[in-house]
Amino acid sequence: MFTSRTVLAPEVVLRGAALHFGRHSTLDMDLLAGELAVSRATLYRAVGSRDKLLGEVFGMISRRLFASARARVGPITGPADVLALTRAYIGLLDAAHQLRTFMAADPQIASRVLFTTAGETQRTSVTEQAQVFREAGLKGEDLERRAFLYVRIVESVIFAELLGAGPLKLTDAEPALRALLD
Template sequence: MIAPEVLLRGAAYHYLQHSTIDMDILAGELAISRATLYRAVGSRDALLGEVFWAIAKVLIAEAAGEAGGTGPDRVIAVSRIFTELLDSAPQMRTFVAAEPQTAARVLFTAAAELRHHAIDAQLRIFVESGIEGDPADLRRRAALYLRTLEGVLYGPLLGSGPIAFEAAEPALRALLTD
Protein backbone atom coordinates (compact mmCIF):
# COMPACT_ATOMS: atom_id res chain seq x y z
CA MET A 1 0.00 0.00 0.00
CA ILE A 2 1.24 3.49 -0.82
CA ALA A 3 1.74 5.95 2.04
CA PRO A 4 -1.03 8.59 2.14
CA GLU A 5 1.42 11.51 2.13
CA VAL A 6 3.22 10.09 -0.92
CA LEU A 7 -0.08 9.61 -2.72
CA LEU A 8 -1.25 13.14 -1.89
CA ARG A 9 2.07 14.67 -2.91
CA GLY A 10 1.98 12.75 -6.20
CA ALA A 11 -1.64 13.71 -6.84
CA ALA A 12 -0.95 17.39 -6.09
CA TYR A 13 2.03 17.40 -8.42
CA HIS A 14 -0.08 15.68 -11.12
CA TYR A 15 -2.85 18.28 -10.67
CA LEU A 16 -0.43 21.20 -10.85
CA GLN A 17 1.05 19.78 -14.08
CA HIS A 18 -2.24 18.86 -15.79
CA SER A 19 -4.93 21.08 -14.14
CA THR A 20 -6.91 17.88 -13.51
CA ILE A 21 -6.45 14.41 -12.14
CA ASP A 22 -6.54 11.50 -14.55
CA MET A 23 -6.73 8.45 -12.29
CA ASP A 24 -5.24 6.08 -14.89
CA ILE A 25 -2.24 8.29 -15.55
CA LEU A 26 -1.80 9.08 -11.84
CA ALA A 27 -1.80 5.39 -10.96
CA GLY A 28 0.98 4.85 -13.52
CA GLU A 29 2.97 7.80 -12.18
CA LEU A 30 2.69 6.37 -8.66
CA ALA A 31 3.54 2.87 -9.90
CA ILE A 32 0.38 1.37 -8.43
CA SER A 33 -2.69 -0.19 -9.98
CA ARG A 34 -5.82 1.84 -10.61
CA ALA A 35 -7.66 -0.43 -8.15
CA THR A 36 -5.08 0.28 -5.45
CA LEU A 37 -5.40 4.01 -6.11
CA TYR A 38 -9.19 3.89 -5.72
CA ARG A 39 -8.93 1.75 -2.58
CA ALA A 40 -6.58 4.34 -1.10
CA VAL A 41 -8.62 7.45 -1.97
CA GLY A 42 -12.20 6.24 -2.33
CA SER A 43 -13.08 8.37 -5.34
CA ARG A 44 -11.65 10.91 -7.74
CA ASP A 45 -13.80 13.62 -6.13
CA ALA A 46 -12.40 12.78 -2.69
CA LEU A 47 -8.85 12.92 -4.05
CA LEU A 48 -9.51 16.24 -5.79
CA GLY A 49 -10.89 17.62 -2.52
CA GLU A 50 -7.76 16.54 -0.66
CA VAL A 51 -5.51 18.02 -3.34
CA PHE A 52 -7.45 21.30 -3.34
CA TRP A 53 -7.26 21.44 0.44
CA ALA A 54 -3.50 20.73 0.45
CA ILE A 55 -2.98 23.61 -1.98
CA ALA A 56 -5.41 25.88 -0.13
CA LYS A 57 -3.57 25.33 3.18
CA VAL A 58 -0.37 26.61 1.60
CA LEU A 59 -2.14 29.65 0.13
CA ILE A 60 -3.96 30.40 3.40
CA ALA A 61 -0.69 30.26 5.33
CA GLU A 62 0.94 32.58 2.81
CA ALA A 63 -2.00 35.00 2.91
CA ALA A 64 -2.10 34.96 6.73
CA GLY A 65 1.65 35.61 6.85
CA GLU A 66 1.36 38.61 4.54
CA ALA A 67 -1.76 40.16 6.09
CA GLY A 68 -1.35 42.87 8.66
CA GLY A 69 -3.65 44.43 11.18
CA THR A 70 -6.16 42.90 13.54
CA GLY A 71 -9.88 42.29 13.72
CA PRO A 72 -12.02 42.64 10.63
CA ASP A 73 -9.25 44.44 8.72
CA ARG A 74 -6.94 41.43 9.09
CA VAL A 75 -9.67 38.94 8.10
CA ILE A 76 -10.42 40.99 4.99
CA ALA A 77 -6.70 41.27 4.19
CA VAL A 78 -6.21 37.49 4.47
CA SER A 79 -9.21 36.95 2.20
CA ARG A 80 -8.05 39.50 -0.36
CA ILE A 81 -4.53 38.04 -0.52
CA PHE A 82 -5.86 34.47 -0.70
CA THR A 83 -8.21 35.49 -3.54
CA GLU A 84 -5.33 37.09 -5.44
CA LEU A 85 -3.10 34.04 -4.93
CA LEU A 86 -5.79 31.63 -6.09
CA ASP A 87 -6.68 33.86 -9.03
CA SER A 88 -3.05 33.86 -10.14
CA ALA A 89 -3.02 30.04 -10.32
CA PRO A 90 -4.17 28.99 -13.80
CA GLN A 91 -4.80 25.37 -12.79
CA MET A 92 -8.04 26.11 -10.96
CA ARG A 93 -9.43 28.29 -13.78
CA THR A 94 -8.57 25.57 -16.29
CA PHE A 95 -10.12 22.84 -14.13
CA VAL A 96 -13.33 24.79 -13.46
CA ALA A 97 -13.73 25.58 -17.17
CA ALA A 98 -13.10 21.99 -18.25
CA GLU A 99 -15.03 20.21 -15.47
CA PRO A 100 -17.61 22.61 -13.99
CA GLN A 101 -19.89 19.90 -12.57
CA THR A 102 -17.03 18.11 -10.85
CA ALA A 103 -15.68 21.42 -9.56
CA ALA A 104 -19.08 22.36 -8.11
CA ARG A 105 -19.48 18.96 -6.47
CA VAL A 106 -16.01 19.03 -4.90
CA LEU A 107 -16.00 22.71 -3.91
CA PHE A 108 -19.54 23.44 -2.77
CA THR A 109 -21.41 20.41 -1.49
CA ALA A 110 -21.90 20.11 2.24
CA ALA A 111 -20.87 16.44 2.06
CA ALA A 112 -17.48 17.37 0.63
CA GLU A 113 -14.68 17.22 3.18
CA LEU A 114 -13.14 20.29 1.55
CA ARG A 115 -16.05 22.42 2.72
CA HIS A 116 -15.57 21.34 6.35
CA HIS A 117 -11.83 22.06 6.17
CA ALA A 118 -12.50 25.50 4.68
CA ILE A 119 -15.02 26.46 7.36
CA ASP A 120 -12.60 25.33 10.09
CA ALA A 121 -9.83 27.39 8.49
CA GLN A 122 -12.04 30.47 8.21
CA LEU A 123 -13.01 30.10 11.85
CA ARG A 124 -9.31 29.93 12.83
CA ILE A 125 -8.66 33.12 10.84
CA PHE A 126 -11.50 34.82 12.71
CA VAL A 127 -10.13 33.76 16.10
CA GLU A 128 -6.49 34.56 15.25
CA SER A 129 -7.62 38.00 14.08
CA GLY A 130 -9.46 38.72 17.32
CA ILE A 131 -13.05 38.23 16.15
CA GLU A 132 -14.98 37.18 19.25
CA GLY A 133 -18.35 35.65 19.93
CA ASP A 134 -20.26 32.55 20.82
CA PRO A 135 -18.46 29.56 19.23
CA ALA A 136 -21.59 28.29 17.45
CA ASP A 137 -22.34 31.79 16.13
CA LEU A 138 -18.73 32.27 14.98
CA ARG A 139 -18.88 28.95 13.10
CA ARG A 140 -22.15 29.97 11.40
CA ARG A 141 -20.64 33.33 10.47
CA ALA A 142 -17.50 31.60 9.15
CA ALA A 143 -19.69 29.40 6.93
CA LEU A 144 -21.60 32.44 5.63
CA TYR A 145 -18.37 34.35 5.12
CA LEU A 146 -16.96 31.46 3.15
CA ARG A 147 -20.09 31.22 0.96
CA THR A 148 -19.79 34.93 0.18
CA LEU A 149 -16.09 34.60 -0.60
CA GLU A 150 -16.88 31.65 -2.90
CA GLY A 151 -19.00 34.07 -4.93
CA VAL A 152 -15.87 36.12 -5.55
CA LEU A 153 -13.67 33.10 -6.24
CA TYR A 154 -16.11 31.11 -8.37
CA GLY A 155 -18.87 33.51 -9.43
CA PRO A 156 -19.11 32.19 -13.01
CA LEU A 157 -19.36 28.61 -11.76
CA LEU A 158 -22.17 29.65 -9.41
CA GLY A 159 -23.99 31.40 -12.25
CA SER A 160 -23.49 34.92 -10.93
CA GLY A 161 -20.69 35.93 -13.25
CA PRO A 162 -17.49 37.55 -12.05
CA ILE A 163 -17.73 39.38 -8.72
CA ALA A 164 -14.97 41.78 -7.75
CA PHE A 165 -13.61 41.43 -4.22
CA GLU A 166 -14.38 45.11 -3.61
CA ALA A 167 -18.06 44.51 -4.43
CA ALA A 168 -18.27 41.69 -1.88
CA GLU A 169 -16.24 43.41 0.83
CA PRO A 170 -19.19 45.21 2.53
CA ALA A 171 -21.04 41.90 2.89
CA LEU A 172 -17.90 40.19 4.18
CA ARG A 173 -17.34 42.99 6.71
CA ALA A 174 -20.94 42.78 7.89
CA LEU A 175 -20.32 39.17 8.95
CA LEU A 176 -17.36 40.21 11.10
CA THR A 177 -19.21 42.43 13.54
CA ASP A 178 -21.90 41.64 16.09
Protein backbone atom coordinates in the same frame (compact mmCIF):
# COMPACT_ATOMS: atom_id res chain seq x y z
CA MET B 1 4.25 -2.35 -10.42
CA PHE B 2 3.29 -3.28 -6.90
CA THR B 3 0.96 -6.20 -6.21
CA SER B 4 -2.76 -5.79 -5.62
CA ARG B 5 -2.04 -6.00 -1.89
CA THR B 6 0.10 -2.87 -1.98
CA VAL B 7 -0.79 -0.33 0.68
CA LEU B 8 -0.27 3.30 -0.31
CA ALA B 9 0.63 5.86 2.31
CA PRO B 10 -1.89 8.74 2.13
CA GLU B 11 0.87 11.37 1.98
CA VAL B 12 2.45 9.59 -1.01
CA VAL B 13 -0.85 9.53 -2.87
CA LEU B 14 -1.61 13.17 -2.05
CA ARG B 15 1.85 14.36 -3.04
CA GLY B 16 1.66 12.38 -6.28
CA ALA B 17 -1.85 13.66 -7.01
CA ALA B 18 -0.81 17.27 -6.35
CA LEU B 19 2.17 16.95 -8.69
CA HIS B 20 -0.04 15.31 -11.31
CA PHE B 21 -2.63 18.09 -10.99
CA GLY B 22 0.12 20.70 -11.27
CA ARG B 23 1.34 19.17 -14.53
CA HIS B 24 -2.03 18.38 -16.12
CA SER B 25 -4.58 20.74 -14.52
CA THR B 26 -6.74 17.68 -13.93
CA LEU B 27 -6.63 14.37 -12.14
CA ASP B 28 -6.59 11.37 -14.47
CA MET B 29 -6.74 8.35 -12.18
CA ASP B 30 -5.34 5.96 -14.81
CA LEU B 31 -2.31 8.16 -15.41
CA LEU B 32 -1.86 8.79 -11.70
CA ALA B 33 -1.92 5.06 -10.95
CA GLY B 34 0.83 4.60 -13.53
CA GLU B 35 2.86 7.46 -12.08
CA LEU B 36 2.55 5.89 -8.63
CA ALA B 37 3.38 2.45 -10.08
CA VAL B 38 0.21 0.85 -8.72
CA SER B 39 -2.94 -0.56 -10.27
CA ARG B 40 -5.99 1.62 -10.66
CA ALA B 41 -7.83 -0.64 -8.19
CA THR B 42 -5.10 -0.11 -5.58
CA LEU B 43 -5.28 3.62 -6.09
CA TYR B 44 -9.07 3.67 -5.63
CA ARG B 45 -8.81 1.49 -2.52
CA ALA B 46 -6.34 4.01 -1.11
CA VAL B 47 -8.36 7.15 -1.90
CA GLY B 48 -11.99 6.06 -2.14
CA SER B 49 -12.95 8.25 -5.08
CA ARG B 50 -11.59 10.76 -7.55
CA ASP B 51 -13.77 13.49 -6.01
CA LYS B 52 -12.35 12.83 -2.56
CA LEU B 53 -8.78 12.94 -3.87
CA LEU B 54 -9.52 16.12 -5.85
CA GLY B 55 -10.92 17.65 -2.67
CA GLU B 56 -7.70 16.80 -0.86
CA VAL B 57 -5.62 18.28 -3.68
CA PHE B 58 -7.76 21.43 -3.72
CA GLY B 59 -7.43 21.59 0.06
CA MET B 60 -3.65 21.31 -0.18
CA ILE B 61 -3.55 24.09 -2.78
CA SER B 62 -5.88 26.23 -0.66
CA ARG B 63 -3.85 25.73 2.52
CA ARG B 64 -0.63 26.70 0.75
CA LEU B 65 -2.18 29.79 -0.79
CA PHE B 66 -3.78 30.71 2.52
CA ALA B 67 -0.43 30.37 4.30
CA SER B 68 1.19 32.59 1.68
CA ALA B 69 -1.59 35.16 2.08
CA ARG B 70 -1.16 35.07 5.88
CA ALA B 71 2.57 35.66 5.49
CA ARG B 72 1.88 38.69 3.29
CA VAL B 73 -0.68 40.19 5.68
CA GLY B 74 1.07 39.48 8.97
CA PRO B 75 -0.68 39.24 12.33
CA ILE B 76 -4.48 39.21 12.30
CA THR B 77 -5.48 41.73 14.95
CA GLY B 78 -8.92 42.84 13.86
CA PRO B 79 -11.60 42.88 11.17
CA ALA B 80 -9.51 45.00 8.78
CA ASP B 81 -6.80 42.33 8.84
CA VAL B 82 -9.38 39.60 8.14
CA LEU B 83 -10.46 41.48 5.02
CA ALA B 84 -6.84 42.11 4.02
CA LEU B 85 -6.17 38.37 4.35
CA THR B 86 -9.22 37.60 2.21
CA ARG B 87 -8.04 40.04 -0.48
CA ALA B 88 -4.54 38.52 -0.50
CA TYR B 89 -5.92 34.97 -0.65
CA ILE B 90 -8.26 35.78 -3.55
CA GLY B 91 -5.40 37.41 -5.42
CA LEU B 92 -3.28 34.28 -5.07
CA LEU B 93 -6.18 32.02 -5.97
CA ASP B 94 -6.89 34.05 -9.10
CA ALA B 95 -3.30 33.36 -10.19
CA ALA B 96 -3.65 29.58 -9.62
CA HIS B 97 -3.68 28.67 -13.32
CA GLN B 98 -4.16 24.92 -12.90
CA LEU B 99 -7.24 25.35 -10.74
CA ARG B 100 -8.77 27.88 -13.15
CA THR B 101 -8.04 25.56 -16.08
CA PHE B 102 -9.70 22.64 -14.31
CA MET B 103 -12.77 24.69 -13.42
CA ALA B 104 -13.18 25.76 -17.04
CA ALA B 105 -12.73 22.22 -18.36
CA ASP B 106 -14.80 20.36 -15.73
CA PRO B 107 -17.20 22.85 -14.11
CA GLN B 108 -19.64 20.22 -12.81
CA ILE B 109 -16.92 18.18 -11.12
CA ALA B 110 -15.30 21.32 -9.74
CA SER B 111 -18.64 22.48 -8.33
CA ARG B 112 -19.35 19.11 -6.74
CA VAL B 113 -15.93 18.91 -5.14
CA LEU B 114 -15.77 22.54 -4.03
CA PHE B 115 -19.33 23.12 -2.83
CA THR B 116 -20.54 19.79 -1.44
CA THR B 117 -19.30 17.32 1.12
CA ALA B 118 -17.86 15.18 -1.72
CA GLY B 119 -14.52 16.94 -1.47
CA GLU B 120 -14.66 18.19 2.13
CA THR B 121 -12.87 21.40 1.14
CA GLN B 122 -15.61 23.58 2.57
CA ARG B 123 -15.40 22.14 6.08
CA THR B 124 -11.66 22.79 6.14
CA SER B 125 -12.17 26.35 4.89
CA VAL B 126 -14.79 27.08 7.55
CA THR B 127 -12.56 25.71 10.32
CA GLU B 128 -9.63 27.85 9.12
CA GLN B 129 -11.83 30.93 8.81
CA ALA B 130 -13.19 30.47 12.35
CA GLN B 131 -9.58 30.34 13.58
CA VAL B 132 -8.83 33.60 11.75
CA PHE B 133 -11.90 35.14 13.41
CA ARG B 134 -10.60 34.07 16.84
CA GLU B 135 -7.17 35.55 16.08
CA ALA B 136 -8.88 38.78 15.07
CA GLY B 137 -10.59 38.88 18.47
CA LEU B 138 -14.09 38.12 17.25
CA LYS B 139 -16.24 36.51 19.89
CA GLY B 140 -19.60 34.82 20.16
CA GLU B 141 -21.26 31.45 20.23
CA ASP B 142 -22.12 31.81 16.55
CA LEU B 143 -18.50 32.10 15.36
CA GLU B 144 -18.58 28.84 13.36
CA ARG B 145 -21.85 29.83 11.67
CA ARG B 146 -20.45 33.27 10.83
CA ALA B 147 -17.31 31.61 9.46
CA PHE B 148 -19.52 29.36 7.30
CA LEU B 149 -21.39 32.38 5.91
CA TYR B 150 -18.14 34.29 5.38
CA VAL B 151 -16.63 31.38 3.44
CA ARG B 152 -19.78 30.97 1.33
CA ILE B 153 -19.78 34.65 0.41
CA VAL B 154 -16.09 34.55 -0.49
CA GLU B 155 -16.69 31.37 -2.54
CA SER B 156 -19.49 33.19 -4.35
CA VAL B 157 -16.98 35.81 -5.43
CA ILE B 158 -14.14 33.42 -6.25
CA PHE B 159 -16.28 30.90 -8.10
CA ALA B 160 -18.99 33.19 -9.47
CA GLU B 161 -18.67 31.76 -12.97
CA LEU B 162 -19.17 28.20 -11.69
CA LEU B 163 -22.29 29.41 -9.91
CA GLY B 164 -23.64 31.08 -13.06
CA ALA B 165 -23.25 34.63 -11.78
CA GLY B 166 -20.53 35.86 -14.11
CA PRO B 167 -17.50 37.66 -12.74
CA LEU B 168 -17.85 39.32 -9.33
CA LYS B 169 -15.40 41.47 -7.41
CA LEU B 170 -14.67 41.23 -3.71
CA THR B 171 -15.71 44.86 -3.35
CA ASP B 172 -19.24 43.74 -4.27
CA ALA B 173 -19.28 41.41 -1.26
CA GLU B 174 -17.35 43.50 1.27
CA PRO B 175 -20.43 45.06 2.93
CA ALA B 176 -21.79 41.57 3.71
CA LEU B 177 -18.37 40.39 4.87
CA ARG B 178 -17.98 43.42 7.16
CA ALA B 179 -21.40 42.71 8.67
CA LEU B 180 -20.20 39.22 9.63
CA LEU B 181 -17.09 40.73 11.23
CA ASP B 182 -19.00 43.17 13.49
